[in-house]
Amino acid sequence: MQMGESAAATKNHRHHLGVSIDAPPLYGFKGLDDDGRPQRTGTVWTASAHIITAVIGSGVLSLAWAIGQLGWVAGPSVMLLFSCVVYYTSTLLADCYRAGDPVFGKRNYTYMDAVRSNLGGYQVKICGLIQYFNLFGIAIGYTIAASISMMAIKRSNCFHESGGKNPCHMSSNPYMIAFGIIEIILSQIPDFDQIWWLSIVAAVMSFTYSGIGLGLGIAQVVANGAFKGSLTGISIGTVTETQKIWRSFQALGDIAFAYSYSIILIEIQDTVKSPPSESKTMRKASLFSTIVTTTFYMLCGCMGYAAFGDDAPGNLLTGFGFYNPFWLLDIANAAIVIHLVGAYQVYCQPLFAFIEKWVGAKWPDSEIITKEINLKIPGFGYPYKLNTFRLLWRTAFVLLTTVISMLLPFFNDVVGILGAFGFWPLTVYFPVRMYISQKKIPKWSTRWICLQMLSGACLAVSLAAAAGSFAGVVLDLKLYRPFKTSY
Numbered sequence: 275m276q277m278g279e280s281a282a283a284t285k286n287h288r289h290h291l292g293v294s295i296d297a298p299p300l301y302g303f304k305g306l307d308d309d310g311r312p313q314r315t316g317t318v319w320t321a322s323a324h325i326i327t328a329v330i331g332s333g334v335l336s337l338a339w340a341i342g343q344l345g346w347v348a349g350p351s352v353m354l355l356f357s358c359v360v361y362y363t364s365t366l367l368a369d370c371y372r373a374g375d376p377v378f379g380k381r382n383y384t385y386m387d388a389v390r391s392n393l394g395g396y397q398v399k400i401c402g403l404i405q406y407f408n409l410f411g412i413a414i415g416y417t418i419a420a421s422i423s424m425m426a427i428k429r430s431n432c433f434h435e436s437g438g439k440n441p442c443h444m445s446s447n448p449y450m451i452a453f454g455i456i457e458i459i460l461s462q463i464p465d466f467d468q469i470w471w472l473s474i475v476a477a478v479m480s481f482t483y484s485g486i487g488l489g490l491g492i493a494q495v496v497a498n499g500a501f502k503g504s505l506t507g508i509s510i511g512t513v514t515e516t517q518k519i520w521r522s523f524q525a526l527g528d529i530a531f532a533y534s535y536s537i538i539l540i541e542i543q544d545t546v547k548s549p550p551s552e553s554k555t556m557r558k559a560s561l562f563s564t565i566v567t568t569t570f571y572m573l574c575g576c577m578g579y580a581a582f583g584d585d586a587p588g589n590l591l592t593g594f595g596f597y598n599p600f601w602l603l604d605i606a607n608a609a610i611v612i613h614l615v616g617a618y619q620v621y622c623q624p625l626f627a628f629i630e631k632w633v634g635a636k637w638p639d640s641e642i643i644t645k646e647i648n649l650k651i652p653g654f655g656y657p658y659k660l661n662t663f664r665l666l667w668r669t670a671f672v673l674l675t676t677v678i679s680m681l682l683p684f685f686n687d688v689v690g691i692l693g694a695f696g697f698w699p700l701t702v703y704f705p706v707r708m709y710i711s712q713k714k715i716p717k718w719s720t721r722w723i724c725l726q727m728l729s730g731a732c733l734a735v736s737l738a739a740a741a742g743s744f745a746g747v748v749l750d751l752k753l754y755r756p757f758k759t760s761y
Contacts, residue, residue, distance in 0.1 A: 338578020523742025
């Protein structure tokens with residue numbers, strides 16, 4: 275326990291845990307933490323690494339386009355503003371890891387646990403609905419992004435072979451179907467998201483394709499001999515005034531998507547050792563990781579815009595701003611596909627588990643739901659436990675996300691909608707509400723008013739981003755025939 279803690283506080287804490295007051299200290303006893311779980315070993319650096327790994331993903335690819343809509347003044351300014359808001363709300367969330375006392379209160383293991391212990395009631399159901407709908411949307415976004423990258427490999431080789439003479443148009447549908455088949459197989463592995471090496475592979479792939487995008491952007495700027503772009507973004511004439519407004523709003527959604535990671539912060543905080551208190555460690559980790567990711571985002575977004583100006587593609591590595599070196603683009607796009615194959619499962623497994631747990635509680639006597647069949651697979655030392663409900667439900671889920679992706683294969687629009695939908699409630703509203711409840715901040719006090727103003731401003735930004743992204747979908751649908759999209 276921390277130095278200087280009063281004997282009374284110690285006794286109260288131990289009584290709360292149901293431990294005899296005269297028993298030996300539980301904290302750190304026999305390698306256990308105060309909740310009886312194995313002692314946590316995480317530090318500022320491991321927490322920072324987890325956050326950076328989770329954050330730097332496919333969202334980085336649309337940042338050059340987003341800055342292109344806003345221009346050299348508003349683009350980087352909006353990105354900085356988002357980073358400040360995310361860091362601040364992350365510190366509020368860090369204080370909600372323990373209920374009541376920040377050092378000895380009951381731990382919350384997940385974001386939903388934190389909402390349940392601080393707010394309770396209907397707020398938990400709303401949070402769950404938003405969280406799981408967001409995960410469903412991410413599955414669609416990842417299917418679109420992966421298929422576009424698969425197609426980009428084929429197209430870049432086609433361009434190379436024809437010397438740029440063949441436009442190499444092709445449909446994205448076969449690639450979405452191929453991605454869907456891979457995900458159906460992987461989704462049958464229970465607890466796939468718990469495979470330890472998956473996070474390492476995802477991190478390596480993320481930095482590979484982001485680094486290649488950044489490197490190619492810098493090389494293009496050097497080749498141009500100047501920075502392209504303007505202070506106010508894409509010019510009227512290239513797009514209409516109405517399109518300029520909607521695209522600027524959509525850019526906010528794209529940037530919000532790149533910063534939407536609050537949902538995993540409580541889980542990361544649950545890996546951190548104490549003392550010092552987990553909230554102190556997490557604040558430092560949030561600050562460090564926000565600085566690193568914002569610097570990286572700024573470089574990728576700004577160099578992409580500097581390289582292409584108004585022509586900055588919606589997806590830096592597949593929009594064919596770059597044609598050469600084609601082999602390097604192939605490596606980058608292969609890295610995107612590998613990353614998204616794993617990331618799809620990491621995001622969807624909690625949703626799978628939630629539905630299966632709910633159905634199991636609802637119909638505990640159903641053989642379809644509970645019975646497991648042992649299947650011997652050649653080369654594996656132990657049988658695979660096949661569950662009929664898991665097979666049917668997870669396959670149906672992947673099929674649904676694949677079909678929706680084929681119906682709406684618009685990467686930028688979908689990313690904007692996801693960013694708009696997830697940013698305000700999960701990154702701002704719930705952390706602010708939980709913090710007010712946790713710290714018992716009086717209504718209409720200066721701090722309460724400031725927190726509500728922050729939440730209101732972020733809601734307005736999210737609504738504008740959603741409107742812009744939906745307008746983008748409507749514009750795209752005018753030129754679109756279902757299942758007939760080609761690139």
